[in-house]
Amino acid sequence: xxxxxxxxxxxxxxxxxxxxxxxxxxxxxxxxxxxxxxxxxxxxxxxxxxxxxxxxxxxxxxxxxxxxxxxxxxxxxxxxxxxxxxxxxxxxxxxxxxxxxxxxxxxxxxx
Amino acid sequence: xxxxxxxxxxxxxxxxxxxxxxxxxxxxxxxxxxxxxxxxxxxxxxxxxxxxxxxxxxxxxxxxxxxxxxxxxxxxxxxxxxxxxxxxxxxxxxxxxxxxxxxxxxxxxxxxxxxxxxxxxxxxxxxxxxxxxxxxxxxxxxxxxxxxxxxxxxxxxxxxxxxxxxxxxxxxxxxxxxxxxxxxxxxxxxxxxxxxxxxxxxxxxxxxxxxxxxxxxxxxxxxxxxxxxxxxxxxxxxxxxxxxxxxxxxxxxxxxxxxxxxxxxxxxxxxxxxxxxxxxxxxxxxxxxxxxxxxxxxxxxxxxxxxxxxxxxxxxxxxxxxxxxxxxxxxxxxxxxxxxxxxxxxxxxxxxxxxxxxxxxxxxxxxxxxxxxxxxxxxxxxxxxxxxxxxxxxxxxxxxxxxxxxxxxxxxxxxxxxxxxxxxxxxxxxxxxxxxxxxxxxxxxxxxxxxxxxxxxxxxxxxxxxxxxxxxxxxxxxxxxxxxxxxxxxxxxxxxxxxxxxxxxxxxxxxxxxxxxxxxxxxxxxxxxxxxxxxxxxxxxxxxxxxxxxxxxxxxxxxxxxxxxxxxx
Numbered sequence: 001x002x003x004x005x006x007x008x009x010x011x012x013x014x015x016x017x018x019x020x021x022x023x024x025x026x027x028x029x030x031x032x033x034x035x036x037x038x039x040x041x042x043x044x045x046x047x048x049x050x051x052x053x054x055x056x057x058x059x060x061x062x063x064x065x066x067x068x069x070x071x072x073x074x075x076x077x078x079x080x081x082x083x084x085x086x087x088x089x090x091x092x093x094x095x096x097x098x099x100x101x102x103x104x105x106x107x108x109x110x111x
Numbered sequence: 112x113x114x115x116x117x118x119x120x121x122x123x124x125x126x127x128x129x130x131x132x133x134x135x136x137x138x139x140x141x142x143x144x145x146x147x148x149x150x151x152x153x154x155x156x157x158x159x160x161x162x163x164x165x166x167x168x169x170x171x172x173x174x175x176x177x178x179x180x181x182x183x184x185x186x187x188x189x190x191x192x193x194x195x196x197x198x199x200x201x202x203x204x205x206x207x208x209x210x211x212x213x214x215x216x217x218x219x220x221x222x223x224x225x226x227x228x229x230x231x232x233x234x235x236x237x238x239x240x241x242x243x244x245x246x247x248x249x250x251x252x253x254x255x256x257x258x259x260x261x262x263x264x265x266x267x268x269x270x271x272x273x274x275x276x277x278x279x280x281x282x283x284x285x286x287x288x289x290x291x292x293x294x295x296x297x298x299x300x301x302x303x304x305x306x307x308x309x310x311x312x313x314x315x316x317x318x319x320x321x322x323x324x325x326x327x328x329x330x331x332x333x334x335x336x337x338x339x340x341x342x343x344x345x346x347x348x349x350x351x352x353x354x355x356x357x358x359x360x361x362x363x364x365x366x367x368x369x370x371x372x373x374x375x376x377x378x379x380x381x382x383x384x385x386x387x388x389x390x391x392x393x394x395x396x397x398x399x400x401x402x403x404x405x406x407x408x409x410x411x412x413x414x415x416x417x418x419x420x421x422x423x424x425x426x427x428x429x430x431x432x433x434x435x436x437x438x439x440x441x442x443x444x445x446x447x448x449x450x451x452x453x454x455x456x457x458x459x460x461x462x463x464x465x466x467x468x469x470x471x472x473x474x475x476x477x478x479x480x481x482x483x484x485x486x487x488x489x490x491x492x493x494x495x496x497x498x499x500x501x502x503x504x505x506x507x508x509x510x511x512x513x514x515x516x517x518x519x520x521x522x523x524x525x526x527x528x529x530x531x532x533x534x535x536x537x538x539x540x541x542x543x544x545x546x547x548x549x550x551x552x553x554x555x556x557x558x559x560x561x562x563x564x565x566x567x568x569x570x571x572x573x574x575x576x577x578x579x580x581x582x583x584x585x586x587x588x589x590x591x592x593x594x595x596x597x598x599x600x601x602x603x604x605x606x607x608x609x610x611x612x613x614x615x616x617x618x619x620x621x622x623x624x625x626x627x628x629x630x631x632x633x634x635x636x637x638x639x640x641x642x643x644x645x646x647x648x649x650x651x652x653x654x655x656x657x658x659x660x661x662x663x664x665x666x667x668x669x670x671x672x673x674x675x676x677x678x679x680x
Contacts, residue, residue: 028131029138047139048162051132052170059174067127077131 013053015096018081018089021063027076028054054079062088128171136161165488182494186501193502200474201506204467208510208556211463213517214456216541216549220522222449223548224539225442231366233306234398238437239408241273241395245430253430255393257385260298262419263395263432269403269411272300275393281376285351286338291637292352294328294376295369301377304398305369309361311335312346319360320379327379328357332365334375352376370394372536388423396437408434441535448618455614460552462607467506468560475499475564496565503561504554511553515541518549634672 020026020034031054032047057063062085068078081089136157143153161167194201229235241263243253255263255275264273276297283290299320302308309329319327328350330339339345339359349356357378368374380393399408412432475482482495519541526539 027134029135032135046162047135047160048164048167051135051167052174055171055174074134075130076134077127 012096013049014057015089015092017050017053017057018062018085018092021079022081022086022089025066025068025078025080027070027078029076031079057085061085128168132164132167169491182497183501186498187505189498190502190505194505197474200470204470204506205509205513207463207466208507209513209517211460212511212514212549212552212556213521215460215552216514216518216545217521217525218449218453218456219548220518220541220545221525221539222453223542223545225535226446226449227544228538230438230441231307232369235437237399237401238305239397239399239405240435240437240440241397241412242433242435243391243430244433245428247429251433254391255395256389256391257382257393258388259419260382260393260395261385263412263415266415266418267411269400269408270397271400272304273395273397274298274301274304275380275395276301276370277380277392277394278370278374281352282354283338283350283352284354285349292334292375293373294378295374296378296380298380298382301396304396307364307367310364311343312359312361314361315379320381322381322383324379324381326355326357327360328352329361329363329377330359331363331367331375335362405434405436451614451618455611455618458607458611458614460556462604462611464556464559465604465607468563471503471560472563472567475567499565500557500561503557506560507553507557511549515546515549
């Protein structure tokens with residue numbers, strides 16, 4: 001079951017990251033924590049895999065990164081959503097909703 | 112950050128990446144310790160949860176394009192070092208390839224100059240030569256007679272403006288030393304059919320083209336440079352040809368060498384209305400009307416033939432006209448020879464590539480451990496394949512560079528030793544197209560011999576390789592694999608060798624045309640006596656014969672030559 005979830009996660013990780021970052025500038029560790037908390041540990045995120053995704057999103061211009069001090073005073077890399085990233089998030093959420101609606105519809109009517 | 116910025120600031124990027132990941136790990140450890148775990152255990156857990164640190168880093172670096180440039184430079188540097196450390200292998204591979212590529216480039220530059228490069232005339236594909244042909248006599252390049260030309264002009268529908276020309280020899284006597292110069296007498300419209308105008312001066316005026324008109328001559332660029340001192344005021348100067356005074360009216364461009372490079376002069380061909388069919392001394396040159404194909408032109412000429420037969424009631428010899436594309440006329444029978452030669456050197460290159468591929472493969476087996484270790488340390492398979500391909504590329508680039516030098520030297524040699532009847536010799540040189548050909552060949556060959564070891568690496572089984580690689584020489588323990596390699600190598604080389612030998616034999620056969628006489632110790636020489644004396648051979652036959660008789664009986668002549676013969680020309 002865990003393997004399947006990991007596969008399932010791969011396609012949606014970008015969207016989840018964008019969603020979490022949309023709430024305000026945040027560093028990688030906090031993103032991992034947030035995804036895990038909100039999903040109530042449904043996603044066992046291999047934490048390392050988060051970083052290539054972050055770098056990819058930054059490369060595409062959806063995220064903007066900045067080094068800032070955390071509340072403990074240590075420097076960390078904070079990610080924030082760019083306008084382009086916001087549009088991307090909206091598009092992905094819309095896609096996702098259409099997809100889940102369609103799947104839900106099939107599941108309900110096929111009974 | 113754009114990829115190129117990242118490339119130039121990769122040290123900073125690397126530091127940032129490090130700090131970012133360390134921050135993450137430290138936070139995890141901090142949280143775990145806060146939860147009551149002992150620090151040692153917490154560090155272990157954090158690492159475990161995170162996954163392979165180096166792999167993550169590698170993946171982060173792979174984002175965007177900078178990695179490609181960076182790793183290419185790394186690959187290049189590594190490949191150079193590898194080749195430098197194996198001088199014997201490098202020398203053998205590069206030299207083998209250089210010979211293969213050099214031979215191919217040299218022959219290709221000949222093919223390019225002779226067969227591929229466009230003729231320097233306007234729309235050369237529409238230009239054709241017209242000859243007479245009597246199949247029953249085995250003759251298919253018979254010149255035309257004046258009556259043929261007139262009929263062709265009058266009755267054809269396929270040609271823009273039929274023209275004819277005849278080669279002439281001229282005694283050029285207004286220079287310090289008399290020279291014999293080859294020229295051509297050309298009918299009106301000759302230059303416009305080819306679509307080339309004189310570079311300096313003008314073409315012939317209509318009155319110069321009529322019988323009895325002012326004698327005018329157009330000279331080649333070559334002649335103008337050497338014999339007229341390349342002066343612009345050479346136009347209008349008088350020169351003496353065959354004891355007659357001609358006025359130089361134009362100079363052709365340097366690229367104009369029609370019908371052959373040896374032709375240096377052109378004068379108007381002044382034809383008298385014919386009284387009979389013959390003599391046959393004219394070659395036809397014409398441009399097909401737009402949209403007319405060679406086939407249609409041939410059909411058109413067949414109709415002309417038919418009409419000539421009907422109107423002249425002459426004895427039917429089965430003679431026809433043949434229409435030959437200009438390129439085919441100029442290139443002649445050199446084309447099959449060149450193509451055979453090209454195929455032969457192609458085979459030689461294939462042998463070279465096969466050998467280098469095998470060398471690389473054998474070396475790859477020796478490097479199995481190195482590759483396994485790199486793979487185990489997190490190098491992607493693609494990365495290793497790229498590394499091997501880069502090594503191949505470096506070898507082939509070096510080989511191509513050296514090959515180009517070899518080709519450069521041998522092209523000059525080839526041109527120097529070529530029989531004079533190879534057409535368009537002067538157009539053989541290493542130009543952009545030849546360079547492109549070499550580049551393509553070298554890249555393709557690097558793919559071939561880089562791919563062999565690369566394929567091996569892509570199938571590398573880490574576990575087995577590391578285990579077996581543990582013992583020195585264990586990688587060479589694949590006796591069967593090595594055996595297969597040797598068999599493949601010998602088999603391939605033999606096959607290619609046979610192919611190349613057959614090709615070269617065909618080439619030799621093509622060259623050995625039986626001349627029908629024994630050419631050993633046979634010399635020919637042409638002696639020019641005052642042309643005015645033999646201008647019309649029939650009329651002055653007596654003086655010609657007496658000249659040759661005097662020659663034969665001269666003491667010097669009979670002492671040195673065993674059986675001099677003076678065939679009339």
